[in-house]
Amino acid sequence: MTTDFKETAPVVDPATTARRDQDREAGPILKLQGVGKRFPGVVALRNVTFEVERGEGHVLLGENGAGKSTLINLLGGLFPPDEGSIWFNGSPYRPASPFEAFSKGIRVVHQELNLLSNLTVAENLLFEHLPSRRGLVNFREMNRRAAELLAEVGLDISPSTLVSRLGVAQMQLVEIAKALAHESKLLVLDEPTATLTSKEVDRLFEILRRLKQRKVTTLYISHRLQEIYEVGDRVTVLRDGQHVTTRPLQDLGIPDIVRLMVGRTIADQGVFREDIQPSGEALAVDDLRLTEASPPISFSVRKGEIVGIAGLVGSGRTEAVRAIFGADPRAAGTIRVNGHPVAITSPKDAVAAGICLMTEDRKQQGLLLDMSCAENITITDLKRLSRRGLLDRAMENAASEKLVAGLRVKTPTIFHKVGTFSGGNQQKVVIAKWLYRGSSALICDEPTRGIDVGAKAEIYDLMGRLAAEGKGILVVSSDLPELMSICHRILVFSKGRIAGEVPRAAFDQNRILSLAYEEYGRARGN
Amino acid sequence: MPEGTERAGERKAGSVWDNFLRVSMREAGVAIALVIIVLFFSATAPYFATPENFLKIFVQIAINTVLAAGMTFVILTGGIDLSVGSVLALCTVVGATIMVNEDLSPWMSIPLALVACMATGAACGAINGWVCEKWKLPSFIVTLGMLNVASGLARVVSDNSTITGLPQPFVDFGNQIYFGVFPSIFLIAIVVILIGWFILRFTVFGRFVFAIGTNEEAVRLSGHNPRIFKIAVFTLSGLTAGIAAMVFLLRLNVGSPIAGIGYELNAIAAVIIGGTSLSGGKGSIIGTLVGACILQVLATGLQLLGAEDNVKPIVIGTVIVLAVVLDTYRNRLLRNLESR
Numbered sequence: 001m002t003t004d005f006k007e008t009a010p011v012v013d014p015a016t017t018a019r020r021d022q023d024r025e026a027g028p029i030l031k032l033q034g035v036g037k038r039f040p041g042v043v044a045l046r047n048v049t050f051e052v053e054r055g056e057g058h059v060l061l062g063e064n065g066a067g068k069s070t071l072i073n074l075l076g077g078l079f080p081p082d083e084g085s086i087w088f089n090g091s092p093y094r095p096a097s098p099f100e101a102f103s104k105g106i107r108v109v110h111q112e113l114n115l116l117s118n119l120t121v122a123e124n125l126l127f128e129h130l131p132s133r134r135g136l137v138n139f140r141e142m143n144r145r146a147a148e149l150l151a152e153v154g155l156d157i158s159p160s161t162l163v164s165r166l167g168v169a170q171m172q173l174v175e176i177a178k179a180l181a182h183e184s185k186l187l188v189l190d191e192p193t194a195t196l197t198s199k200e201v202d203r204l205f206e207i208l209r210r211l212k213q214r215k216v217t218t219l220y221i222s223h224r225l226q227e228i229y230e231v232g233d234r235v236t237v238l239r240d241g242q243h244v245t246t247r248p249l250q251d252l253g254i255p256d257i258v259r260l261m262v263g264r265t266i267a268d269q270g271v272f273r274e275d276i277q278p279s280g281e282a283l284a285v286d287d288l289r290l291t292e293a294s295p296p297i298s299f300s301v302r303k304g305e306i307v308g309i310a311g312l313v314g315s316g317r318t319e320a321v322r323a324i325f326g327a328d329p330r331a332a333g334t335i336r337v338n339g340h341p342v343a344i345t346s347p348k349d350a351v352a353a354g355i356c357l358m359t360e361d362r363k364q365q366g367l368l369l370d371m372s373c374a375e376n377i378t379i380t381d382l383k384r385l386s387r388r389g390l391l392d393r394a395m396e397n398a399a400s401e402k403l404v405a406g407l408r409v410k411t412p413t414i415f416h417k418v419g420t421f422s423g424g425n426q427q428k429v430v431i432a433k434w435l436y437r438g439s440s441a442l443i444c445d446e447p448t449r450g451i452d453v454g455a456k457a458e459i460y461d462l463m464g465r466l467a468a469e470g471k472g473i474l475v476v477s478s479d480l481p482e483l484m485s486i487c488h489r490i491l492v493f494s495k496g497r498i499a500g501e502v503p504r505a506a507f508d509q510n511r512i513l514s515l516a517y518e519e520y521g522r523a524r525g526n
Numbered sequence: 527m528p529e530g531t532e533r534a535g536e537r538k539a540g541s542v543w544d545n546f547l548r549v550s551m552r553e554a555g556v557a558i559a560l561v562i563i564v565l566f567f568s569a570t571a572p573y574f575a576t577p578e579n580f581l582k583i584f585v586q587i588a589i590n591t592v593l594a595a596g597m598t599f600v601i602l603t604g605g606i607d608l609s610v611g612s613v614l615a616l617c618t619v620v621g622a623t624i625m626v627n628e629d630l631s632p633w634m635s636i637p638l639a640l641v642a643c644m645a646t647g648a649a650c651g652a653i654n655g656w657v658c659e660k661w662k663l664p665s666f667i668v669t670l671g672m673l674n675v676a677s678g679l680a681r682v683v684s685d686n687s688t689i690t691g692l693p694q695p696f697v698d699f700g701n702q703i704y705f706g707v708f709p710s711i712f713l714i715a716i717v718v719i720l721i722g723w724f725i726l727r728f729t730v731f732g733r734f735v736f737a738i739g740t741n742e743e744a745v746r747l748s749g750h751n752p753r754i755f756k757i758a759v760f761t762l763s764g765l766t767a768g769i770a771a772m773v774f775l776l777r778l779n780v781g782s783p784i785a786g787i788g789y790e791l792n793a794i795a796a797v798i799i800g801g802t803s804l805s806g807g808k809g810s811i812i813g814t815l816v817g818a819c820i821l822q823v824l825a826t827g828l829q830l831l832g833a834e835d836n837v838k839p840i841v842i843g844t845v846i847v848l849a850v851v852l853d854t855y856r857n858r859l860l861r862n863l864e865s866r
Contacts, residue, residue, distance in 0.1 A: 327747055351749025365747050368740040370807055379737055380748045382730045389729045433748065 002511045004053045027090060029054045029186060029217045030075075034084035037070050039420065043241050044070040047084070050236050050246040052186070055215040057208065059228045059249065062238035063261055063424070065450030068221050070187050071238070075219075076108035077101030087184060102128070105185035109175045109192060111450060112363070115163045117504070122146030122159035125178050148517065149177040153207050167314050168201045176207060181418055187211065188219045188260075193227060194449050197312045197478065198513070207232050223452060224479070237261055250496035258453055266443045272486055272504075273464040278305035281339050282472025283324075283355065283441035288333030290316070290323055295497035296333070301441060301472035303338075306463060309476040311493030318360055320493070325357040326350045337440050343488050354440035358430050362474070368432045369419035372410055374400035376418050378431050380437035404431040408458065424455030441472040448482060461484050480509055495519035552736055555856050556801050556816045563820060565828035574830050577707050584712035585777065587822045589614075589770050591715035593789055594796040595722045596651075596766030598814045599759045601797050602726075603738045604806025605658070605665035607760065609672035610767040611789035613650045615645040615782065616680040622689035622781025625696060625711040631692035637776075643768040650676055651764020653673075655757030665760070673790070680783035689781035691753030700776030711773045715815075718769060722811045735759060738808025796821055801856075819847070 005149075028051035037045040045067045052058045062068050074081050077095030086093045088104060095101040101108070115124050122143045123130070131141040146159035155173045162172065172192055176394045179187050193201045208218055208231050220231050228235070229249060237244040237260045265292055285301035294327050297320055301307045309317045323330040326344040335344055335353075340351035350357070359365040368376050385396045400414045409428045411421065418429050427447065434442060444463070448456045463486060467473055477483050483490050490502045492515035500515040502508070567574035576859040593610050599609045616761050621639040624630070630638070636744050650672060658668045726732035734755045742752045774785060802809025802818030824845060 138624070325747075346751065347747050348749050348751050357747065359747055365743050368737055368744055370740045371737065375733065379745065379750075380735075382733060385581070386730045389731060391728055391730055391733060522740075 012384075013386055027054075029086075029089055030093075030219075031087040033086070035071075035081045035086060035209060036083040037067075037074065037079075037081050038317055041071075045074075045081070045238075046241045048238070048241075048243045050243055052217060052219060053234070055212065055217055057212060057236040058217065058219050059232035060219055060221045060238070061225075061228070061257060061261055062244075063454050066238040066261070066452070067241040068238060069190070069422070070110055070241075072110075072190055072219070072221065075101065075106055075186075075188055076110075079104075086134075099128070102182060102184065105183075106188065107179035107182065107184035107186070108188040109172070109179065109190065111190045111194065113168070113171045113175055115171055115174060118162065118166035120160045120162055121150070121157060121166070121174055121236045123161070124162065124163055124174060125149055127178075127180050128182065136224040145181070150174075152180055153177045154203050169196045169314075171202075172196065173204070173207075176204070180211075186217045186219060188221075190221045191223065191450055192215070192220075192310050193222060193224060194478075198219040201227065223450070223456075225257060225453075261406075261453060273294075273468060276304045276468050277463075278302035278488060281336065283474065284336040284339075284468075286334045286336070288323060288335075290318065290319055290496070291327075292331045294331070297496065297498055299335075299491055299501070301474050302456065303440075303470045303472055304467050305488045306467050306473045306475060306486055308487035308489050308490040309474065309493060310480060310483055310512050315493040315516065316333065316496035317493045318445055319496075321357060321474065321476055322359075322444055324350070324445065325355060327357065327359075330426045331464065351437065351439070356434040356437060356442050358427075358434060358444045360445040360449065362426050364432050367418050367426060372415045373404065373409065373418050373421075373429055374414040376437050377403055377414075377433045380433045399436060400432075403436055407432050407462070423452040427451055427455070427459070432458070439471065441474065442466060443474045443476075445476045447475060448477070448479065456482075480512060484509070484512075492516050506512055529719050535776040555853075556799065556813050556820070559849075560816050560820050560823065560853075563823055563827070567823065567830070571827050571830035574827055579830070580824065581703065581709060583819075583826050584707065585709045586826070587818045588709070588711040588715040588777065589773050590772040590789065590792045590796055590821070591818045592718050592766050592773055593793040593815045594800075594818050595715075595718045595791075595795050595811060596763035597793040597807065598722065598800075598802055598811045599726075599735055600665070600763045601794070601802050601804060602735050602806055602809055603756055603759050604742070605722075605756065605759070606794065606804075607651070607654065607665065607669045608790050609650065609654060609676055609789075610763060610770070610793055611786035612673045612680065613647050613675035613764055614771045614786035614789060615784065616650070616683065617646050617768045618774050618781040618785050619680050619684035619689060619783055620781075621771055621775055622692060623683065625693055625775075626689055632695050635693060636696050640772055643771045644765055645768070646760050647766070647768025647771065649762040649764065651761040651767070652757060655760030655763065658760070659753040659757055669760075670831060677783070679770045684781065684783045686783060686862060687732050688783075690779065692775060692779050693827055696776070697779050700779065711776050714769070714773055714776075718766060719838040720814045726811055731755070731758070736807055739808070741807075792821065794836045795802050795846050799846060817849075819820045820849075 001048070030052040032051075033049050035045055035048045036043070036515065048067070048071070054523065060068050060071065073079060074086070077098045077100055080094060095104060098108075116127070119127070125146045126142055126357055131138045131145065143159040150157060150159060153173045153176055155167070155170060155177065157170065166174065176187075176192075180338070192204060196204065199459065205227075211218065218231065220228065222228055232249045234246060235249045235252065235257065236246040237257065257330040280303045282301050282303045282305070286298050288298070289296055299307070309321070311317050319328065322328045323333075324335060324344070326346045326349050331480065334341055336342065337355060339351045342349070344350045344353060344355075347357070363369060368379065374396055380398050382391065385392050385399070397414060404414055407428045409425050409432065411425065418426055421429065448459055449482060463473055475483065475487065484507045488504055490507070490512060492499045492502065492512055494516050497519065499518045502515070533724065564622055573579055592612065597610065620642040624639040624642055627635060654665065654669050654672050657663065658665050658820045699710055704710065704713060726735060734745065734750070735855070738752045738755055745752045775781060796815070797809070797814050798818035799820055800810065800813030800815070802813060821842065824839055824842055828841055
């Protein structure tokens with residue numbers, strides 16, 4: 001079976017695939033029987049049993065910490081299960097490495113993309129089996145095959161582009177093209193749409209539908225419940241590491257699914273606080289320019305106000321907030337906090353002035369993964385815990401305990417390393433560290449990316465409470481319904497400028513989206 | 527291990543043996559290795575387990591221990607300092623030049639020499655750190671440059687000659703032995719290690735050393751300036767090189783521009799054997815002390831066993847690599863134990 005892949009051309013006609021499938025016995029492509037997995041202090045999976053049918057779109061749902069990531073890591077060969085067994089394509093499946101997993105026909109596209117950024121797209125696509133003769137790479141053949149694969153996923157880039165030059169969405173598509181290259185039988189997608197714009201999402205779904213015609217089975221994980229109906233036939237719900245149900249998706253509405261996931265009903269995902277009356281200026285930005293040539297950005301956030309920033313990925317939202325925070329240099333622009341101009345040239349200045357930034361990439365930029373929960377929380381202000389440079393650990397532990405309890409961070413103790421936490425819990429630690437520091441303005445870049453429904457609701461609630469305390473909150477998000485449910489106003493970024501501002505009374509998805517696309521349409525001349 | 531919450535309660539209670547293994551692996555892995563090596567040589571090498579021999583070992587590890595203490599800080603932040611050997615040489619000639627000045631009484635010249643050594647070392651270290659941070663250069667390159675610069679300066683200051691004739695009280699203190707087996711210079715090294723341990727464990731600065739080694743960008747985005755701490759860490763490493771220079775003068779009573787050749791590699795070896803990760807963020811300075819002991823015990827033990835001089839470096843080199851290999855197994859074992 002393994003050897004098949006070497007010789008197969010990357011783009012296979014459906015007839016061949018169909019023939020091959022007939023050769024194999026029928027029955028489920030993937031079968032889990034009593035699978036369990038433990039981690040330090042946490043049982044990640046317990047007695048999970050379900051089947052994935054050949055050729056179906058199978059959706060895997062569950063809150064953060066429900067065990068989805070553990071499950072796909074088992075499938076991807078990152079670690080073996082502690083108990084139970086897995087059958088893939090009719091035979092026992094126990095891969096010793098990710099390489100073995102993919103040679104057997106399971107391709108896992110992780111949330112954190114695993115591309116080699118200093119190699120070209122073509123090299124990445126065909127990395128496992130570079131076309132070669134006597135150890136020399138046949139570049140022409142490699143680029144030709146890569147171009148076919150890119151065309152397959154509708155990605156209009158040169159195969160010789162360096163991966164480091166691609167945007168996240170493009171990288172995602174490259175990962176999927178890579179799955180095509182090796183004719184995987186089971187494609188596991190972990191939140192593929194988390195970083196994609198709606199147009200890119202549409203394209204992804206089209207590709208998935210095409211894969212389905214080719215009898216490729218997909219196991220699809222997403223927190224965006226609206227979209228799973230487009231790709232899924234059946235759904236499996238996990239809760240607290242246990243299997244809750246597997247059934248046809250058409251039998252279930254979104255409220256049913258949410259209820260199955262959390263085991264209780266959540267009233268409304270957004271909690272807009274009607275009672276807060278914004279007053280006075282918390283944060284103001286005047287004529288911010290990232291470079292001399294870039295368009296000026298001006299806006300303000302009042303105390304008690306939650307202002308959203310919408311826009312496509314790459315529209316300059318993250319760049320703008322990073323420049324405000326002093327994380328990246330800016331060419332021009334003044335920033336005021338509580339009405340007073342502040343000089344910000346580094347994050348240190350920004351924090352001292354009362355601005356906090358929750359970065360979009362919490363693992364690389366937000367957290368000290370190898371350090372404890374307490375150490376992560378107090379890193380923002382060690383002065384408060386110390387006298388003459390000496391740390392008061394009792395004080396540190398008390399402060400951390402309080403925040404961990406208040407934010408309901410799920411951890412056995414505050415001494416556990418945050419690297420072992422689930423996404424939602426890691427994000428809560430990031431929030432905790434800024435709450436610990438205290439500020440006038442809080443900037444949140446994609447605060448709920450990769451976070452389950454329950455934790456999302458908690459984070460919205462928290463934002464509401466912070467606004468009620470008089471903080472100005474700026475939220476960058478790709479999740480438009482999210483912004484529409486929590487914000488007073490939404491600023492729409494398009495190609496580095498603010499294309500428009502929409503007040504709550506006029507919130508309308510179409511209007512916001514057309515603003516987001518405004519500059520791009522202009523550039524293409526239509 | 528923390529217990530008592532709901533989730534932790536779900537885990538099977540670890541056996542006493544598991545707990546013992548876990549604690550001993552995490553806290554005392556290298557120390558156990560040292561004990562085993564000492565027991566081995568005590569049983570096999572004649573004269574090894576004698577007070578005289580231990581005294582000799584203590585004398586011999588003092589310089590390396592002091593250098594390695596500063597090196598631990600640098601490596602914990604993810605850097606490396608290759609210049610400490612020749613900075614030590616520069617400091618010995620500076621210190622010796624001051625002390626042999628006959629216009630000064632010993633009670634003036636000795637403290638002055640100490641201050642000058644520390645200041646010279648700290649200045650070299652500060653330059654290392656500043657250059658690294660100013661131009662965002664890898665410390666490997668910058669300190670390699672300083673290795674040569676300091677060595678050249680040492681020749682200039684000493685006019686290419688060794689400096690002898692240090693004041694008698696200074697020489698006497700260097701020969702002093704306390705409690706039968708502890709030479710004064712070993713006690714100095716222990717004090718340096720204890721101060722380093724205290725800084726790493728109980729101060730804000732120490733917390734930043736670990737945090738920067740773990741994720742410098744996250745520290746920066748938490749509203750701090752990691753550069754200042756990194757410059758401070760190199761300064762500290764230079765400072766300990768200055769102190770090590772005084773220890774060198776106490777032990778050998780001679781300032782020499784060609785002192786300290788290769789010392790930086792011994793210091794790095796001690797830190798690595800002691801379990802500190804070269805990529806930063808993980809390690810301990812007590813481990814460094816143990817690492818320095820292991821290196822010297824091996825050298826002395828092999829000598830007493832009658833090993834040829836040519837064989838010793840082969841064994842020691844193997845041990846350095848073996849220590850790192852074992853460390854990866856130790857980490858894996860620890861992870862397994864903690865997931866039980």
